[in-house]
Amino acid sequence: MERVCFLLRVRKDRLEEYRERHKAVWSDMLTALRAAGWRNYSIFLRDDGLLVGYLETDDFDAARTAMEGTEVNARWQAEMAPFFEDLEGQRPDEGLLRLDEVFHLD
Secondary structure (H helix, E strand, C coil): CEEEEEEEEECHHHHHHHHHHCCCCCHHHHHHHHHCCCEEEEEEECCCCEEEEEEEECCHHHHHHHHHCCHHHHHHHHHHHHHECCCCCCCHHHHCEEECCCCCCC
C-alpha cells in the first residue's frame, strides 16, 4: 500500500467556495475515486490557501490513470481548476506536488 501526500495552493479569494464545493462532492465522483482505488482520502486546507491531500492506494500511478479515464473526473477537474494557483495550464490532478514520506509510525 502507498500512502500519498500532496500539496496544491487554493486562491485566497476562492477559499470559502472551495470548502463549500467539498461539502457536496458529486456522488459519481466519489464512486469513481473508490473504483480507481483511492482510499482513506482526506483534504486539509489552511486559511492562506495551502491545501494538503492524503490518500492510501495500492498503486498511485494506476489510481491516477484510472481516474483520468473517467468522464466525471474530466468535469470535476475543469470545474476545480479556477480555484488553484500555479497550475501552469495543468489540471489540478496533474499539477499537484507529491511529497516524499520520510517517517511513518504504525
